[in-house]
Amino acid sequence: MALLRRKKKLVEEAEAPTPPTESLPDPPRTGEDGMRVMEDHRDYLLGLVEPLPYFGMSLLDAHGLTLCEDIRSETDLPAFDNSQMDGYAVRAEDIAAASQGEPLSLTVAGHVAAGDDGTEELAQGKAIKVMTGAPIPPGANAVVPLEFTDGGDEQVKIFEPVTAGEYVRLRGSDIHDGDQLMSRGQRLDARTIGLLAAAGIDKVLARPRPRVVVVSTGAELVDPGRPLERPGQIHDANSFMIAAAAKAEGCQVWRVQVASDEPEAVREAITDQLIRADLVITTGGVSKGDHDVVKQVMPSLGTCDFAEVAMQPGKPQGFGLIGEDRVPMIMLPGNPVSAYVSFQCFVRPVIRKLMGVEPLNHHPVRCVAGSVMRSAKGKLQFGRAIVREDNGRRLVDLVGGHSSHLLGDLAACNALVLLGEDTEVVDAGERVMVWMLDND
Template identity: 50%
Template structure:
């Protein structure tokens, strides 16, 4: 293990070095929600694809009803009914009307739709009390989208609106990179799954749920691989068994200087780097690539706050690179401290905070203590207060950089 701590930026560069976006391909529409489009997508058709009615009413020729008023209505024979998806009538002759529903195709020859409200709603003959203007209540073909129009530009983050548009012109897939498959492994003989009874020296495994949920929220497909004991051979076997199904592996625990640091004991002989990073919490870190596919393995410390903050700083940027999302790093925002904070020299401190934006004023309140075990305080926070390495104390009212961890970017 290295004696001299590296910087946060140096370890992030180690994780990202050589990491390439996953190969792009056609993804099912719903599966692509929240992913960036990997290529431009253009429309293969017009939208609407045919002239259709914007109202329930009667398709007419404008010339036949141009003089209609309430005092001098025009009466026309009704020669058919046109429902959406049930268009048996294709042509309308002079002096005729056809009942038509919203979205149904306007027959050839008709150039306007008279709403029900302007008629007596007759079935065999209809009285028209008010004249539409030419084209009124008709949605022209191509009025919304023309064939060849750019629907989604490469890099666009796909929203429900984009997916609805793509489906509306017949696309059932969209070019995008697949969601990274992230395998999360917790280590520790003391760990138990939630729902199991606890012994006097055991604790529930919250880390794998925390990290798997964070990975899923970041756009990955997360798999909890279960709990592995403090046996290096058992851990090594469990990890290697998962490499074929993973684009990235995240472990928590077993990376420090203790006698039972299983992750370091198992993976250091395979060339995985372990060392200190000049940060608090989260000083012990590790990274390497394993297996024939050289799957990246990010080893995080076991305390829950350390583990989560390390995920935000090192794993989330890696996941964004794998799917081609930019920017890869979260941009800090300036905020005014509502209370004083302290920090050890030589380490970049990431304190939990409650960020509040009220108009032009942005403030952040420190939440709880600095202990890396205080998961309750972590749950109450929505931001990380960044205290630089050379700073040991900040007074209330000081402007600091803050990472808003509950916001997408």
């Protein structure tokens, strides 16, 4: 991982670090209003990051990560013929005449449990009691379920016949030696990890979880759980929300709060995190205000790009490559809803590229507007919304207003409605495009 290659450098308090001289590629074009299209800005950021290098790791450590190799089985699954049921291994031809009225009686010649070698050969006219998963003894070709018998230990009465192969799991009936189990680019989940473990595979090549540091800045910030001691203070919602969103994408996350608007404090806090970061995310300080210190200190940290994107919420955006390792840093606006929507638009795709996860972007779904929706022309509007099923249709209704401080409405929604730059009114019954937030 990149962490092993990095060396932390002490930064003299009186001297800012020298920024790298390599500049960023030319940014995307803007419209007549000076703003970028959301998709253009997103694609620009994606072009500036590369997937993290992969390495070998244990199956459980790889849960949720992207596989970087094709894996073929080196064994049959099951590896041997075994019993599908608790019952008796028999020769099917020996009990062909069994019935409820005239059961057949066989001598029980042995017992085989799961884990036994099951090498005792079954003689004609006899049965061997077997447990689920036990090897089928040589000479047997079927299993009579316990429910078809009287359950005897020395002699067993069989009331129903079975056919050859019935209630037997044949070797290789699930997976053959040489079958492909997983392909490069697949994400490892509980089911695929179970399959690999069954095939005897304990390690895989996968891309690691990105190490993400979320930095919130502002003299007004107070950690939740601590009292607000003076007017103007607020509890820090952004860093918790964005850290949780990054964690939900599978990242390792650290949260850092800088309760200051002093440029040196912000610069030092960000620089100190580079030793453990594959991605730095900041919230606040990227607009045009006097105290937008992130924007002030970025030129001393690395190469940077600040832009206005034709979207609401989330117009001010920043990006940089900082430190000697050119760690990507995404700077989000400070209003909570703006920060969250910006995460979905820009940070989530970057995280997924670092992890090698496809698709990078949200998959939009079509829904039917449940009521009239209004939008300001000229910007892509992200409306907080609730999607519900109604007689086989997906209906969507907006929640609350467009203001970017309304966390209650954000928490209540399960989707974002995308209203295009040329859209002013959507009538009830018209179709709209939606990003689902809870199950995408």
